[in-house]
Amino acid sequence: MPKVRILPSDVIARIAAGEVVERPASVVKELMENSLDAGASMVEVHLASGGKTLIQVRDNGSGIPREDMAELFSRHATSKIRSGEDLESILSLGFRGEALYSVSSVSELTLKSRAEGLGDAWEIRVRGGEREAPVPVAMPGQGTDIRVEAIFFNTPARQKFLKSDTTEFDQAAAVFLPYALLYPQKHFVLTHNGREVYALPPVVKGAERAAKALALKAEHIITLDSVRNGDVRISGLLGDMNIARPRRDLQFVFVNGRPVQSKSVLFHLNDVYRLVMPEGVHPFFVLFLEIPPQEVDVNIHPAKREVRIKDEARIGSFIRRTIEQALMTRGGAKQAAADIFRFEPGVMPEQSGLRSERLVFGPGQRSSVPPFTPAASLASPGTGTGTGTDDFFALTEQLSARRDETLKDRLLRARFLGTFIRKYHLFEEGEGLFVVDQHAAQERILFELFSRQMSSGSVELERLLVPVVIRLSPRELLLWEDGKPQLDALGFESELMGEGAVALQAHPRLIRAPEAAFRSLLSDEVKGLSDRDRLARRACRASVMAGEVMHGDEAREQLKRLLACADPFTCPHGRPVFIEVKGSFLDRQFLRTS
Ligand SMILES: Nc1ncnc2c1ncn2[C@@H]1O[C@H](COP(=O)(O)OP(=O)(O)O)[C@@H](O)[C@H]1O
Ligand SMILES: [Mg+2]
Structure with missing residues (x-):
């Protein structure tokens, strides 16, 4: 075995940096916390290419005097605690004294600062942990201005792990926003590639x-x-x-x-x-x-x-x-x-009150959304929807029913019994009780119609005489700009309408909750969703969320249209559309022997 050695300090620095600096967003977090710890009432964050080429954080806080400048970039250099006891009563956001040390070891960092009560400002550069001597610079007011360029230039493996500019920017914005919410009385700005994304002047509440x-x-x-x-x-x-x-x-x-x-x-x-x-x-x-x-x-x-x-x-x-x-x-x-x-x-x-809304959605609603695993559980067919119903209902039979063409015939003959908690339509046929998930069925029907229209290039449009104005968050606005051609092609035609809003002028006629569908399309990079099926699935999903009440004829009509689908057995997200409860299953539940 080779001899034990202490690693060279630049290697130690890069390893330590790996813990603190995962991506541009981590740098944003550390630098913003430093600004806030320095008592700044104004914090500006400027990013370029999602932070890959530039992360700049500027504040009007207490600043850093020249004599401290070089020290900052040593490991465990902090002004925030002095002893182990202080660890028990930390009031600042930072205290480890590792951020500047780590960031500067994996980037090209330039720090400019003018300390409280001092007339002169100084600048120091650190490249991959190599410090230069501070030089005097001009700086109008008190505060600190840190530029981090070329992040991970000396750790190519990390650089390779960085995602698209949009994703990295999203992550950074997700770090920025909580601080803006935490300190409404402070001024926050976030720009990306020179464009203002958030400009938040101080407010009271x-x-x-x-x-x-x-x-x-x-x-x-x-x-x-x-x-x-x-x-x-x-x-x-x-x-x-x-x-x-x-x-x-x-x-x-x-x-x-x-x-x-x-x-x-x-x-x-x-x-x-x-x-x-x-x-x-x-x-x-x-x-x-x-x-x-x-x-x-x-x-x-x-x-x-x-x-x-x-x-x-x-x-x-x-x-x-x-x-x-x-x-x-x-x-x-x-x-x-x-x-x-x-x-x-x-x-x-x-007597109104919120209880009434609950009635509309029915008591089953609460447990039907499994926390933390929504996407996963929706995407895997046959695993149930997290409600533990697998044991009770013959889901497996439903799955094997894919191969059972006679099931369609049975459903065609089935007699409508009624609607349960406004979510499930009940049909009987022979020895079976069919429970149809109304929304899943609607989604399937819509999806197949919509997909057909898309692939034949003839999405039927509903032109709005009065456009629907939709306010978008800065993030949604960016996604909208990037994804507009795809949205247009899908039939969601919209134009920018002043600050933070777009006007929806047309939408696919099939989509009945256009605003919800539009927003749902903007919940991720639209451009990335090159797969039209995925877009269609998402639009359809949002469109049937609006909790519709259906009556007998409509339920029967829906079943007929469902059975005309290429795949009537699952919704476009892979959940079952209906299950069959056998009479014999109920017999067992009631401990009947025959
Ligand atoms: N924006 C800033 N304004 C004033 N001082 C700063 C600023 N950023 C860093 N410093 C000083 O640099 C020190 C080291 O920062 P950092 O490495 O983030 O460690 P920590 O925040 O844990 O103390 C801080 O303790 C503080 O004295
Ligand atoms: Mg810090």
């Missing part, structure tokens, strides 16, 4: 900041003032049910003033929201949690934000009660409900 930063309507945001339970405190912002998004990208959790990822907190919030939100869409919320530090396990990995709460049961139930209470008692959600869901006339209960 968190709701105002969120509305502007995330392109939401302030009237749909409920402010939750601080609620206390023992040593735990919650406050935040809660979107009402009008803010429903195809992805969970409007969900922010902070613990003790830091942006964190917490699966359990997200789970509780999303689960409570199931009271007011239909399946397949996700709410907006910002939750600030104050807990005694000893109650939180912060993953000590410097780049990760995942935290674990020790007394999860207690804190989780406090969160649930508080959020449920706020959603149930605050007016916004209730009155807005009609915008999204079509109520059956006369069905809406008088």
Whole structure:
């Protein structure tokens, strides 16, 4: 075996950097935290090519005097703590003294700064960990300006792992936004390739900041003032049910003033929201949690934000009660409900309140969305939908039914019995009870029609006399710009309409919830979705989410159209469209022997 050696310092630096600097977004996080720790009231972030060629963070904080400049780039150089005891009472975002050391060892870094109360400004350059001597520069005001160029120029393996500019930019924006939400009174700017993506001047209220930063309507945001339970405190912002998004990208959790990822907190919030939100869409919320530090396990990995709460049961139930209470008692959600869901006339209960919306969606809704694995479980046929129904229903028979052409004949003969919880149509035939998932069926029918129109190049358009104005978040706007040709080809014709909005002028006639479908198409890079089937699937999915109530004739008509499909047995996402419950199965359940 070769002799043990201590690694050269530049190698140590690069290994350490690997822990802290994973991608441009990690640099954005570290530099923004430094600016905020320096008391800045203004933080500008400028990126080029998703941060691959430039990450620049400029602030008006306390600045760095010349004598400290060289030191900053040594490992464990920090002004934020002095001793082990200080670790117990950290008030700053950073404290390890590793960020500048790490970033500068894998990039070309230029730091300019003018310290508080000093007239002169200095600049220092560090390339791959090699420092030059500071030189005087001109700088108008107090603060610090750091440019990180050519990230990973000396670690090609890491460079290779970087994703597209859009993806890297997305990641960086996802780091930027939480800080902007955390400090509404500070000025934040984010630009990409010289274009302003977020310009957020100081405001007083968190709701105002969120509305502007995330392109939401302030009237749909409920402010939750601080609620206390023992040593735990919650406050935040809660979107009402009008803010429903195809992805969970409007969900922010902070613990003790830091942006964190917490699966359990997200789970509780999303689960409570199931009271007011239909399946397949996700709410907006910002939750600030104050807990005694000893109650939180912060993953000590410097780049990760995942935290674990020790007394999860207690804190989780406090969160649930508080959020449920706020959603149930605050007016916004209730009155807005009609915008999204079509109520059956006369069905809406008088005493109103959010409970009524719940009726429309039915009690089965809550458990039907498995948290954290939505895409995966939808994509695998035959695994059930996370509700544990596999044991009860003859799913396997449904699958083998693919080969069983007579099943179609049986369904054609089946007699309509009724609708269960407005989601399932029940048919009987011979010894079988067929349960048809109304939405899955609708999706299948739409998808096949739409695909056929697309492949024959004749998507039937609905031209809107009055265009639908859709407000887009900065991220959606970027995706829209990139994907416009694909959207047009799909039949979603839109034009830019001033700040942060587009006007939808035409949509495929088949798509009945065009805004939802359009937004859902913009939930990812449209350009990347070169596969037309995938686009069609997504559009159709969003289009049947709108919770329709169907009656007998419509249900029968739907079944007929379903059976005319090339593949009537699964929805375009691979879930079963219907299952068969055999009489013999019920007999067994009732312990009947015959
Ligand atoms: N934008 C900034 N303004 C003022 N001081 C800064 C700034 N960025 C870094 N510093 C100084 O550099 C030190 C090292 O930064 P860093 O490597 O991120 O470690 P840490 O933040 O953990 O202390 C900080 O402790 C701080 O004194
Ligand atoms: Mg730091």
